[in-house]
Amino acid sequence: MSEDLKKTIIDYVKKEYLEEDSEEDVDENTPLISSGIVDSFSMVSLKTFLEKKFDIKIPDEKATTEAFDSVNNIIALLTEFKVT
Amino acid sequence: MAYSNKAKDFFSAELTGIRDAGTYKEERYIESPQGAMITVEYPEGAPQKEVINFCANNYLGLSSHPDVIRAAEEGLQKRGYGMSSVRFICGTQDIHNELEKKLTAFLGTEDTVLFASCMDANAGVFDVALGKEDAMIADRLVHASIVDGMRLCKAQLYNYKHANMEHLEEKLKETQECRFRMIITDGVFSMDGDIAPLDKIVALAERYDAMVMVDDSHATGFMGKTGRGTHEHCGVFGKIDVITTTLGKALGGASGGCVSGRKEIVELCRQRARPYLFSNTVPPVIITAANTVLDLISKTTDRRDLLEKNTLYFRKKMTEAGFDIREGVHPIVPIMLYNAKLAQDMARDLYDEGIYVIGFSFPVVPKGQARIRVQISAAHEKEHLDKAIAAFTKIGGKYTILGKSKKEIIELYGY
Numbered sequence: 317m318s319e320d321l322k323k324t325i326i327d328y329v330k331k332e333y334l335e336e337d338s339e340e341d342v343d344e345n346t347p348l349i350s351s352g353i354v355d356s357f358s359m360v361s362l363k364t365f366l367e368k369k370f371d372i373k374i375p376d377e378k379a380t381t382e383a384f385d386s387v388n389n390i391i392a393l394l395t396e397f398k399v400t
Numbered sequence: 401m402a403y404s405n406k407a408k409d410f411f412s413a414e415l416t417g418i419r420d421a422g423t424y425k426e427e428r429y430i431e432s433p434q435g436a437m438i439t440v441e442y443p444e445g446a447p448q449k450e451v452i453n454f455c456a457n458n459y460l461g462l463s464s465h466p467d468v469i470r471a472a473e474e475g476l477q478k479r480g481y482g483m484s485s486v487r488f489i490c491g492t493q494d495i496h497n498e499l500e501k502k503l504t505a506f507l508g509t510e511d512t513v514l515f516a517s518c519m520d521a522n523a524g525v526f527d528v529a530l531g532k533e534d535a536m537i538a539d540r541l542v543h544a545s546i547v548d549g550m551r552l553c554k555a556q557l558y559n560y561k562h563a564n565m566e567h568l569e570e571k572l573k574e575t576q577e578c579r580f581r582m583i584i585t586d587g588v589f590s591m592d593g594d595i596a597p598l599d600k601i602v603a604l605a606e607r608y609d610a611m612v613m614v615d616d617s618h619a620t621g622f623m624g625k626t627g628r629g630t631h632e633h634c635g636v637f638g639k640i641d642v643i644t645t646t647l648g649k650a651l652g653g654a655s656g657g658c659v660s661g662r663k664e665i666v667e668l669c670r671q672r673a674r675p676y677l678f679s680n681t682v683p684p685v686i687i688t689a690a691n692t693v694l695d696l697i698s699k700t701t702d703r704r705d706l707l708e709k710n711t712l713y714f715r716k717k718m719t720e721a722g723f724d725i726r727e728g729v730h731p732i733v734p735i736m737l738y739n740a741k742l743a744q745d746m747a748r749d750l751y752d753e754g755i756y757v758i759g760f761s762f763p764v765v766p767k768g769q770a771r772i773r774v775q776i777s778a779a780h781e782k783e784h785l786d787k788a789i790a791a792f793t794k795i796g797g798k799y800t801i802l803g804k805s806k807k808e809i810i811e812l813y814g815y
Contacts, residue, residue, distance in 0.1 A: 360557050
């Protein structure tokens with residue numbers, strides 16, 4: 317797994333979803349959706365970010381709450397699109 | 401019949417899952433008109449109990465107001481019960497047109513079209529106004545009906561952190577190449593009673609050439625000096641491109657909603673909004689009552705002034721009693737408890753004390769943000785408010801949370 321890829325996604329999640337005064341931290345295993353950090357409505361920002369950043373199109377059937385529930389899960393999804 | 405055991409078992413398991421998750425919604429039977437005092441049968445089969453109602457959206461106390469009931473009766477006699485039609489076939493009466501004009505004047509817009517509900521208005525308006533070349537930029541805490549409406553629209557969806565103007569500006573910069581952008585927000589957010597910074601949103605919209613859409617369901621009739629809504633409260637009356645709102649809360653509380661705003665968008669809704677085209681017209685009895693409500697609240701601000709007085713009194717006394725309440729001026733008063741079980745237990749105990757309130761927890765509110773949501777009404781007498789404050793203080797004492805900070809409550813009960 318590319319450390320750069322991991323860092324890119326973690327940095328985005330922190331900036332996009334955590335408030336500046338948040339005490340929460342995010343690593344590659346932190347549950348994102350099931351913990352409530354990212355709700356299913358807000359998940360669209362993450363999907364758009366990944367699509368633009370890596371020039372891919374993630375079909376809706378692959379953009380599940382499970383697939384987006386941690387940075388590790390997202391990386392696993394991205395490998396299907398040959399992003400590493 | 402093809403309702404197989406497999407299907408039956410699947411649905412049953414879904415229901416069990418909802419119960420196990422603690423999110424099963426039970427209905428309580430009210431055996432009186434809506435008002436400050438109601439008669440409730442709960443649980444089913446239990447003796448009737450008189451309680452003070454603090455969980456209705458009956459902000460102006462008009463749900464059972466004699467003038468409103470009289471107008472409804474008159475409407476029933478003069479215009480009948482049902483129209484048996486959608487609006488554009490044979491479902492539009494003169495009174496529908498009259499109400500749309502009154503709403504336009506009250507909200508300070510160019511035109512208005514009625515829908516069966518505000519849920520329907522939100523389900524229809526985005527698909528009418530925007531296409532795939534456009535962007536919808538929504539606050540993350542917008543009402544579920546807006547989320548559903550946006551899902552029915554092909555425009556690109558963006559969202560910004562709740563009420564965070566820097567984040568909204570980032571999204572506006574990110575979407576510069578779209579044909580049209582629409583900033584989408586609730587005027588008042590229903591779980592916290594906090595108010596969207598519409599003055600700042602309008603300023604950003606002007607700077608970045610975006611339209612503004614506001615669902616003002618929890619504000620129409622009482623927010624702002626003359627009750628016009630959040631846009632009046634924030635000093636941007638006349639500057640909102642699309643307002644959706646409801647007749648189902650402050651404006652009599654029956655049902656019905658509308659899209660009000662730029663005349664071309666409203667006209668397009670009449671032509672293309674699917675929930676409008678394929679729903680029955682709002683029944684005459686509701687329309688005549690709503691016309692009277694608009695007359696009442698356009699003539700005098702007495703009821704919204706009383707609501708404001710009640711709200712400020714309740715907020716002040718509850719803060720003095722030591723409750724952790726979200727600051728604000730709105731009649732939605734969240735009593736923060738953080739722990740879901742604590743919120744449920746206190747709501748149950750308050751019901752035993754004759755105070756009808758509901759505990760809210762995840763997923764209705766974010767995790768760790770459980771609370772009892774109190775809603776104040778102009779129908780509440782001072783003695784109702786005092787009785788509630790006394791009951792809250794008694795039950796708050798029982799659970800030893802009075803005077804405790806968020807951190808201390810969480811230390812006691814956990815998230």
